[in-house]
Amino acid sequence: MESAFQKNILCIGAGYVGGPTMAMIAYKCPQYRVNVVDINPIRIQEWNSSELPIFEPGLDEIVAEVRGKNLFFTTDIDKGIHDADIIFVSVNTPTKTFGVGAGMAADLQYWEKTARQILRCSESSKIIVEKSTLPVKTALAMERILKSDNSHIHFEVLSNPEFLAEGTAIQDLENPDRVLIGCSQTESGFKAMEQIVEIYANWIPKERILTSNIWSSELSKLVANAFLAQRISSINAISELCEKTEADVKEVARAIGMDTRIGNKFLNASVGFGGSCFQKDILNLVYLCRSYGLNIVADYWESVVSINNHQKERFVLNMLKAMFNTLAGKKICLFGFAFKADTGDTRETPARYVAQKLLEENAELVISDPQALQNAQKDMHGVTGKIHYIKDPYAAAQGCHAIAIITEWDLYRHLDYKKIFSSMNKPAFIFDGRNIVDHNILFDIGFNVYPIGKPALTHF
Ligand SMILES: NC(=O)c1ccc[n+]([C@@H]2O[C@H](COP(=O)([O-])OP(=O)(O)OC[C@H]3O[C@@H](n4cnc5c(N)ncnc54)[C@H](O)[C@@H]3O)[C@@H](O)[C@H]2O)c1
Secondary structure: OOOOOOEEEEEEOOOOOHHHHHHHHHHHOOOEEEEEEOOOHHHHHHHOOOOOOOOOOOHHHHHHHHEOOOEEEEOOHHHHHHHOOEEEEOOOOOEOOOOOOOOOOEOOHHHHHHHHHHHHHOOOOEEEEEOOOOOOOHHHHHHHHHOOOOOOOOEEEEEOOOOOOOOOHHHHHHOOOOEEEEEOOOHHHHHHHHHHHHHHOOOOOHHHEEEEEHHHHHHHHHHHHHHHHHHHHHHHHHHHHHHHHOOOHHHHHHHHHOOOOOOOOOOOOOOOOOOOOHHHHHHHHHHHHHHOOOHHHHHHHHHHHHHHHHHHHHHHHHHHHHOOOOOOOOEEEEEOOOOOOOOOOOOOOHHHHHHHHHHHOOOEEEEEOOOOHHHHHHHHOOOOOOEEEOOOHHHHHOOOOEEEEOOOOHHHHOOOHHHHHHHOOOOOEEEEOOOOOOHHHHHHHOOEEEOOOOOOEOOO
16 A cells, blocks of 8 residues: 655654654654554553653653654554664663673663564665664674675665753754764765655754764764763862862852853763763773773773762762761652653662662651652662652651752752751751752751752851
């Protein structure tokens, strides 16, 4: 049967990247049919319901607009592959937990399974687009698998890494700084690349659609995340020095950020970065460097992760020290469990580390978050200790000895801290792991205030 659509696009992997990116393509390109498939039937069921599996501002509206018209979520991967002209592969590529490269290298098992399935189910030539973040040279492995049965079908493998940030995914997809498409420097490579450019050109100005060779494209994604994480670790490293010297990290960040060569973004000191990507991608980069014998380069990038671990550790140690070196039996409220604001995602969240360490000190925990409590409960499953999950921040803080702000949810900036203070155990402590509240006002209310990267304000 002739399709009414100009192109049939498939995305394998209906996660944080696959779902929103395909929703945006479907929304901007009504002339294409976009199918999103996943091996996880619950995820697909959720994408087809009114409770989407992920929270992103603006996502519900876009999905509601196009789902069932030109955006479809199904578990029928074989048929999806068979019918597709272009296949985006957006499966997860976590850090390997076993064998050679465990704890460092990317685990490519999901990726490879997808390649084999594409080969098995294809009866016509297709463009395969790497959307997942992958080690440089992965396209070569993909190509080898796809060419392994010597059939007449041609698969052209391209790289089109995703640069969206969770929490602002819809904004980032609608108005990206750039889109990057890498291809083999061959006639068929360029031809395929033009087809992918054509998709994005439906709503993105041509000058923001970059093209490159495929290896530069693969590597650029790892490097972008490494640079972003490096900036966070740089300011976090300075925050520790500020605490020792009575400098104020916010003032330092402002002063250096006004230098246009440095820029003022991504200079907020915090309890540390989290999320499914930064650590994984840096470790992947480090592993790659080591595999080429570039040990000094590898050490340099690995230190970004070490500083991040150090920052999380010292946040908890500061809490312990401030609260008279004992947390046993004390009730501590975590404001936020998501790894950043405006997402329910808790993968690699610093909150998980902080919670674990506080429980090891026999503290009682109250975890509060406007979007991530379900994930928090899953993450903390099986961890011993007393944990309560309370969405309302006022109820959560009631009777607590301390609050630790872990996620920079806007909500926490505007609470009635007088009311909160009066409901807490005294002396009441607040550890601002994001520097988002007014420390002087909180101090005047009566809190002992511990910001990141500036001297504590205490009543003792
Ligand atoms: N999350 C982000 O902010 C972000 C941003 C840019 C790039 N990335 C990269 O994009 C990729 C996907 O990340 P994510 O956060 O969307 O992951 P995710 O875990 O949310 O989603 C991946 C999905 O792929 C599915 N899947 C795995 N194997 C499959 C298979 N063989 N067939 C069909 N489905 C399969 C899983 O069930 C899952 O639903 C990763 O490589 C990640 O590094 C993520």
